[in-house]
Amino acid sequence: MISDIAAVPLSPPAAQQPSQGELALCRHCDLVQVMPELAPGEEACCSRCGLHLDARHPQPVLRPVLYAGSALFMLLLANFFPFVSMFAAGNSNEMSFFDTSSVLFSEHHQWLAILIWLLIQAVPATCMLAVLYLKLGMLYSLPARTWVARVLYMLKPWSMVDIFLMGLIISFVKLVADADISLGPSFWAFCLFCLLHLRTFQVIDRRELWSKIAPCPPPQVAAHAGKTGLQQNLKLCQVCTAIIPITQTHCSRCHTKVRLRHRSSVQNTLALLIAATLLYIPANLMPIMRTVSFGETIDSTIISGLILMWQDGAYPVAIIILIASVIVPVAKILIMFWLCYLTRLPFSRRQRHSSQIYRLVDWVGRWSMVDVLVVAIMAALVRFDLLMSVYPGVGALVFAAVVILTMLAALSFDPRLLWDPLPEQEEARFDATT
Numbered sequence: 001m002i003s004d005i006a007a008v009p010l011s012p013p014a015a016q017q018p019s020q021g022e023l024a025l026c027r028h029c030d031l032v033q034v035m036p037e038l039a040p041g042e043e044a045c046c047s048r049c050g051l052h053l054d055a056r057h058p059q060p061v062l063r064p065v066l067y068a069g070s071a072l073f074m075l076l077l078a079n080f081f082p083f084v085s086m087f088a089a090g091n092s093n094e095m096s097f098f099d100t101s102s103v104l105f106s107e108h109h110q111w112l113a114i115l116i117w118l119l120i121q122a123v124p125a126t127c128m129l130a131v132l133y134l135k136l137g138m139l140y141s142l143p144a145r146t147w148v149a150r151v152l153y154m155l156k157p158w159s160m161v162d163i164f165l166m167g168l169i170i171s172f173v174k175l176v177a178d179a180d181i182s183l184g185p186s187f188w189a190f191c192l193f194c195l196l197h198l199r200t201f202q203v204i205d206r207r208e209l210w211s212k213i214a215p216c217p218p219p220q221v222a223a224h225a226g227k228t229g230l231q232q233n234l235k236l237c238q239v240c241t242a243i244i245p246i247t248q249t250h251c252s253r254c255h256t257k258v259r260l261r262h263r264s265s266v267q268n269t270l271a272l273l274i275a276a277t278l279l280y281i282p283a284n285l286m287p288i289m290r291t292v293s294f295g296e297t298i299d300s301t302i303i304s305g306l307i308l309m310w311q312d313g314a315y316p317v318a319i320i321i322l323i324a325s326v327i328v329p330v331a332k333i334l335i336m337f338w339l340c341y342l343t344r345l346p347f348s349r350r351q352r353h354s355s356q357i358y359r360l361v362d363w364v365g366r367w368s369m370v371d372v373l374v375v376a377i378m379a380a381l382v383r384f385d386l387l388m389s390v391y392p393g394v395g396a397l398v399f400a401a402v403v404i405l406t407m408l409a410a411l412s413f414d415p416r417l418l419w420d421p422l423p424e425q426e427e428a429r430f431d432a433t434t
């Protein structure tokens with residue numbers, strides 16, 4: 001069980017000032033803090049905004065290697081055996097795990113097929129391979145670990161196996177009234193893959209990982225805990241957590257270009273939010289799914305599908321889809337607009353918990369993809385020609401674009417702006433230093 005320890009914000013006397021490697025700069029609020037010595041099983045959080053900063057895991061090599069290796073083996077099994085079978089009106093259809101993408105491809109929804117294959121197969125598998133490579137690389141000094149670690153953390157938010165599992169459960173609940181569902185060995189292999197994949201990310205820590213890849217660069221200017229990086233002309237490498245002077249353009253450890261703040265953060269976030277808002281309208285007007293039942297064709301949008309489910313008495317599924325497809329995207333767009341607005345207010349008028357709110361909408365936003373994955377699962381599973389078949393609608397791709405745009409908006413937003421001085425002062429500083 002991991003226990004939380006708050007990092008120490010107060011500046012120690014000069015003689016006890018720790019070395020640069022023992023200091024951490026919070027990537028959400030910019031506060032420099034002294035990292036406490038952690039025992040295995042403990043983690044440190046930012047004393048100002050509560051962000052997870054560091055952790056020590058027991059058996060830091062063995063456990064990630066075992067989890068990631070087992071996850072890859074389970075993913076392999078999930079692709080080789082029957083996944084789910086459906087029986088309805090004397091007919092049966094068997095679906096493989098790969099069918100969720102291949103059926104969409106054959107139905108001329110290539111972009112949606114590629115997107116889903118990336119989200120549930122390619123990206124999770126690459127992440128697990130990267131963890132294996134990085135952890136084994138510690139033992140055998142493998143090359144290019146810096147590059148692999150950068151790729152791992154870039155891909156991590158786009159791995160959606162947990163959302164796919166939720167999509168499977170929703171699909172089964174929707175279908176179980178009209179058909180018999182039989183779960184194949186690949187389904188159970190996928191469930192294990194999902195658990196092992198999540199567990200792998202729980203037992204690795206970015207700061208710990210980078211400390212093993214390369215030592216933190218020696219300090220070039222003195223850093224003091226209790227002040228922000230901005231106050232001390234320091235900036236954080238968001239990739240490897242190294243603290244470097246603002247005059248330095250590239251990180252000495254991972255060689256990434258480091259900016260004081262994300263480039264045109266608020267402008268880019270607003271542009272992506274406006275694009276998501278505009279696309280959200282056709283995403284709700286266009287059919288997300290087409291159902292052919294006994295020769296009759298029914299096009300359903302997100303809202304009409306919801307109403308249909310509610311009328312059929314599938315209340316839990318209707319509520320989940322309502323939350324994931326309507327409430328979450330709308331709330332995320334509105335909250336991100338509000339956070340952009342907050343960065344333009346004086347510090348005293350900003351909300352104290354805005355960093356936590358940002359982290360919540362960032363985490364919840366990806367779950368909106370569940371409706372798109374449900375459409376892909378239904379299209380692969382319900383294939384009985386004129387008797388009953390499900391086809392994806394163009395609205396599914398448009399809605400997927402909305403979710404991706406809101407995710408990109410959250411990634412473009414720099415939460416440190418919520419703690420920085422007024423924008424006018426900031427901009428003057430950016431011009432001088434970046």
Ligand SMILES: [Zn+2]
Nearest residue numbers: 026029046049
């Ligand atoms: Zn913080």
Ligand SMILES: [Zn+2]
Nearest residue numbers: 237240251254
């Ligand atoms: Zn770096």
